[in-house]
Amino acid sequence: MTEEYDCIIVGAGIGGLLTGAALSRGLGLKTLILEKTGVLGGRSGVIEKEGFLVDNGLHVIRYCKKSPTVTIFKKLLGKKEKVELINLGDAKFFSGGEWYDYPLSAATIETTTFFNEEEREQFKRILGEEIIGAKVDELFDKSVKDWIDEMEKKYEIKPGPARIFLEALSKLILVSYGNLDKLSMGELIAGIQLGLKAVKTSCYPAGGWRPLIENLAKKIESNGEIRKNTKVDKVIVEDKKVVGAQIGDKTIKSKIVVVDIPAQEIFNVLDEELFSKDFVEKCKSLIPTAGISIDYGLKEKISELNGMILSSDPFTMSNFTSNIDPTIAPEGKQLYTIFQPTPVDVVSDKEKSDEVVENIEKLLEEMFPGFSEKVQWRRAVKRRMVDGAVPFITQHRNKRPSVKSDEIEGLYFTGDTYNGPGTGGEIAHASAELCIKTIMKDLNLAIIK
Ligand SMILES: Cc1cc2nc3c(=O)[nH]c(=O)nc-3n(C[C@H](O)[C@H](O)[C@H](O)COP(=O)(O)OP(=O)(O)OC[C@H]3O[C@@H](n4cnc5c(N)ncnc54)[C@H](O)[C@@H]3O)c2cc1C
Structure with a gap:
C-alpha cells in the first residue's frame, strides 16, 4: 500500500x-x-x-x-513552548595589536577607547541621523561601500577607527570577508536596527x-x-x-x-x-558565503571572555563557546571556535586556504599568547557554503x-x-x-x- x-x-x-x-x-x-x-x-x-x-x-x-x-x-x-537562550557577554575587538571594547551596544559606544572623542561624536550622529530611523526598503539596492563613502564625506570622517569599525560591523552582521561594494546596505541597517531593538545582539541555545x-x-x-x-x-x-x-x-x-x-x-x-x-x-x-572555521578543544581555561571576539586584520569572529555555556565542554577545559569568511576560490585552493589557517593561528598567538600549548585537539574545516546566500x-x-x-x-x-x-x-x-x-x-x- x-x-x-x-x-x-x-x-x-x-x-x-x-x-x-x-x-x-x-x-x-x-x-x-x-x-x-x-x-x-x-x-x-x-x-x-x-x-x-x-x-x-x-x-x-x-x-x-x-x-x-x-x-x-x-x-x-x-x-507553553519556549527556547532557552543564553546571552553572550560584551564583544571585544582586537585591532592593531590592542584589545578594545567593541561598541555593539549604546553603553559601549560611550566608553570604548577605540574611538577618540571626535570620532565617538561622529559615530553617534551617524547612528542617530542615518541608521536608527533609516527606511530600510530604500537601501536594499545600495552598496555598503557607497554608503560608507557618503558618510565619510558628509560627516568629514578621517581615515582610521571609524571606517575600520564600520567595515568590521558590516563584515560581522553580513558575514563577509569584504565585498563592501556588493553587500546590501539595507540588510546591514536592518540588522543594526534589530540589534538595537533586541538590546542583546547574540545568544546561544542553552x-x-x-x-x-x-x-x-x-x-x-x-x-x-x-x-x-x-x-x-x-x-x-x-x-x-x-x-x-x-x-x-x-x-x-x-x-x-x-x-x-x-x-x-x-x-x-x-x-x-x-x-x-x-x-x-x-x-x-x-552566491553562498564561504569560509574557514577552526574549533579548538583546550586543555585548560585560558580566557574569561564570554562575548563575540572580533579581529580586524585578518577579519575573524570567534568565541569561547564554553564560557557562554560551560555544559558543552568537560570541566576545567575550554571550547574555542574562530571563523574567517573567505572567498570561495581561496577556500577551494589547498595552498591558499592552508595559508589562511596559518595566519589565523598566528593571530591566535597574538591575541592569546601561549594558545598553541593549550590545544588538546583542533578541527579546521574549509566550507564552500557557510551561509547559503x-x-x-x-x-x-x-x-x-x-x-x-x-x-x-x-x-x-x-x-x-x-x-x-x-x-x-x-x-x-x-x-x-x-x-x-x-x-x-x-x-x-x-x-x-
Ligand atoms: C561553519 C558554519 C558556521 C555558521 N555559523 C552560523 C552562525 O553563527 N549563525 C547563524 O545564524 N548561522 C550560521 N551558519 C549558517 C547556518 O548553519 C545555516 O544557515 C543553516 O544551518 C542552514 O539551514 P538550512 O535548513 O537552510 O539548510 P541545511 O543545513 O543545508 O539543510 C539541508 C538538509 O537537506 C538534506 N538534503 C539535501 N538533499 C537531500 C535529499 N535529496 N534528500 C533528503 N535530504 C536532503 C541535507 O543533508 C541537509 O541536512 C553557519 C554555517 C556554517 C557551515
Missing part, C-alpha cells in the same frame, strides 16, 4: 526541522521528514569530540528575543544546538516521523501539482512538499523543465526565491537561500516562519496546541 502524509519535508536542516515541528505539533499535520544523512540539523548539526559538544563552526542566534527562532517557539509550537535539534525532532515525532539515511530522488509533480516524493522505487504520497535544500541544489530533486528560466537562473546563480544587493531578501512556488501547487521552500531577513541561520529560521505562515494561510489552518 502506498504511504500517504499531509506533508513531506525534504531535508532535516534547521529550516526543515523548524518548519516540520510547527506543521506537525503546532498545526496537527501528519508530517514526514526525509533526511539523506544519518544526522539531523544539516549545517547546524553538532558532533561530539573527546567530551566536547562541537557545533558546525561558530553558531550563535542573532537578535536573541527578536529572533524568528523565539517567535516560532512562542507562537507556532504551542502556548546546552548547545543538540538539545534544540532534539527538541524539534521530538515535536515532529509527536504527530509524524523522521527518516534518516533516506535520500529523496525526486519530488513528484503531476499537472503542475505536487503529489509526493520518490525514494528509489518507492513513492510516498503528499499534496504538500517543503524542500529544505539550498536553492542552488534543488534541481537534484525537482525537474528543471517545470520552472521558468528566470526561476532556474535565480536559484542556480545564488551572501546578502548582496543582487540577492537580498526580496530578490531570493520565495518560500512558495508560484509555478507548482503544493510546493514550498524553507532554508537560508529563500526569502527572509539577515544572513545564514537567521534566514533559515525566518524563512521557516514565513513558510509555516504561508501554509497556514493556504490551508486555512490555525495553531491547535
Whole structure:
C-alpha cells in the first residue's frame, strides 16, 4: 500500500526541522521528514569530540528575543513552548595589536577607547541621523561601500577607527570577508536596527544546538516521523501539482512538499523543465558565503571572555563557546571556535586556504599568547557554503526565491537561500516562519496546541 502524509519535508536542516515541528505539533499535520544523512540539523548539526559538544563552526542566534527562532517557539509550537537562550557577554575587538571594547551596544559606544572623542561624536550622529530611523526598503539596492563613502564625506570622517569599525560591523552582521561594494546596505541597517531593538545582539541555545535539534525532532515525532539515511530522488509533480516524493522505487504520497535544500541544489530533486528560466537562473546563480572555521578543544581555561571576539586584520569572529555555556565542554577545559569568511576560490585552493589557517593561528598567538600549548585537539574545516546566500544587493531578501512556488501547487521552500531577513541561520529560521505562515494561510489552518 502506498504511504500517504499531509506533508513531506525534504531535508532535516534547521529550516526543515523548524518548519516540520510547527506543521506537525503546532498545526496537527501528519508530517514526514526525509533526511539523506544519518544526522539531523544539516549545517547546524553538532558532533561530539573527546567530551566536547562541537557545533558546525561558530553558531550563535542573532537578535536573541527578536529572533524568528523565539517567535516560532512562542507562537507556532504551542502556548507553553519556549527556547532557552543564553546571552553572550560584551564583544571585544582586537585591532592593531590592542584589545578594545567593541561598541555593539549604546553603553559601549560611550566608553570604548577605540574611538577618540571626535570620532565617538561622529559615530553617534551617524547612528542617530542615518541608521536608527533609516527606511530600510530604500537601501536594499545600495552598496555598503557607497554608503560608507557618503558618510565619510558628509560627516568629514578621517581615515582610521571609524571606517575600520564600520567595515568590521558590516563584515560581522553580513558575514563577509569584504565585498563592501556588493553587500546590501539595507540588510546591514536592518540588522543594526534589530540589534538595537533586541538590546542583546547574540545568544546561544542553552546546552548547545543538540538539545534544540532534539527538541524539534521530538515535536515532529509527536504527530509524524523522521527518516534518516533516506535520500529523496525526486519530488513528484503531476499537472503542475505536487503529489509526493520518490525514494528509489518507492513513492510516498503528499499534496504538500517543503524542500529544505539550498536553492542552488534543488534541481537534484525537482525537474528543471517545470520552472521558468528566470526561476532556474535565480536559484542556480545564488552566491553562498564561504569560509574557514577552526574549533579548538583546550586543555585548560585560558580566557574569561564570554562575548563575540572580533579581529580586524585578518577579519575573524570567534568565541569561547564554553564560557557562554560551560555544559558543552568537560570541566576545567575550554571550547574555542574562530571563523574567517573567505572567498570561495581561496577556500577551494589547498595552498591558499592552508595559508589562511596559518595566519589565523598566528593571530591566535597574538591575541592569546601561549594558545598553541593549550590545544588538546583542533578541527579546521574549509566550507564552500557557510551561509547559503551572501546578502548582496543582487540577492537580498526580496530578490531570493520565495518560500512558495508560484509555478507548482503544493510546493514550498524553507532554508537560508529563500526569502527572509539577515544572513545564514537567521534566514533559515525566518524563512521557516514565513513558510509555516504561508501554509497556514493556504490551508486555512490555525495553531491547535
Ligand atoms: C561553519 C558554519 C558556521 C555558521 N555559523 C552560523 C552562525 O553563527 N549563525 C547563524 O545564524 N548561522 C550560521 N551558519 C549558517 C547556518 O548553519 C545555516 O544557515 C543553516 O544551518 C542552514 O539551514 P538550512 O535548513 O537552510 O539548510 P541545511 O543545513 O543545508 O539543510 C539541508 C538538509 O537537506 C538534506 N538534503 C539535501 N538533499 C537531500 C535529499 N535529496 N534528500 C533528503 N535530504 C536532503 C541535507 O543533508 C541537509 O541536512 C553557519 C554555517 C556554517 C557551515
